[in-house]
Amino acid sequence: MSDDGELDLNTLNDEDLVLQVHDDLYDGLKEEVEAAVHILLGRNWTPYKVLTEALVEGMRIVGIDFRDGILFVPEVLLAANSMKAGMFILRPLLIATGAPRLGKMVIGTVKGDIHDIGKNLVGMMMEGAGFEVIDLGINNAVEKYLAAIEEHQPDILGMSALLTTTMPYMKVVIDTLKEKGMRDDYVVLVGGAPLNEEFAKAIGADAYCRDAAVAVETAKSFMARKHNQMAKG
């Protein structure tokens, strides 16, 4: 404890500090998370280790409690903001140190839809899990998805929608990929509050991801399959 009764993060050993980061992420304490990231880096932790063991693991716990109805959207957003702040410190260091890359994802909210909370969470968690994420933002027409796919050659295309009226546009994108003979070149993951597995199947997506944690696990699983297939030759 410091003189004013606040916990001095510097006094914690590595293990306790990481647990404290998990707690601070859970409570959405951005400044504390930033401070802990600096301390861990100062103790010669690699940026990748800080990211995975402190931030990603902390957000994984947040994700579980969100799924179980213990945490709600505002709390998740505060946690995400804290993680984002931590990642802001780590991002340039991760690039400089050549952290492992699992794959590449292009992600965007579909045309007519401006909602990006879920999409941003997925993008952040995917980045934390080791994916390179190209975020197209909101209100994306099929042409924009196609241009990004051509430019970035991702492994995964992610599409998000919050509105019942905009979610059918995902099928427009998938059908266009089919028409161009490109559909099987990419894993297509879809998500958003009004979606469900049945819808994802009906429009020809590879999977529906009900939240960011599921998106990460699904993406990892598809990448593992891809690598296995490549290994078989």
Added chain:
Amino acid sequence: MTTVDLKPSEEFQFATGKGDVLLIACGALAREIVDLIERNHWSAFDVQCLPAKWHNTPQFIVPAVREKIRANRDNYKSIFVLYGDCGTGGLLDKMLEEEGIERIDGPHCYAFFSGNPEFAKTAEDEITAFYLTDYLARHFDKLIWAGLGLDRHPELLPLYFGNYTKIVYLAQTHDEQLVENAKAAAIKLGLAFEYRFTGYGELETDMAARAILGSP
């Protein structure tokens, strides 16, 4: 005349005692439905409303509507559902098809108050609009501001509303207080304000059609 003032968490029942048609509706429509029934002297309807706060958690809507249908099927000549898709992603329609029950047309109440074709035309050009109805203007603080946690964490405002540019208040009635509420909501969210009077739109015409079907 009965003035219904339903809180977002409340259920509601309205029965004339001779209803042939049960209307299962969102609580956000209770006031308007009862007003229409009384104003038009429609005797065919009984009404059961589910909590309006499920706007924020639409996964509760489908099982609750199904339960209401099954509990009341034998007591009425017909049942009609007054809900939009309301974020259920087609699951409400799928369930209603399984149960053989119809609902008012439209993805949400903004559309059927405005008139579905008209709304579809304008909505495409105003994707950055956040819509309020009379109900939402009346309960903005509870349902939206507190419902999204902005009362406790106003710093989340840009995350929720950063991509919006204006509030469009789709008014069902002429009520100066609600206009003021809606304007205050726009200021609170940092958005421009636009007023559009819709009246009851297709809620009225659809109910009128059902009132005739329900009459002896």
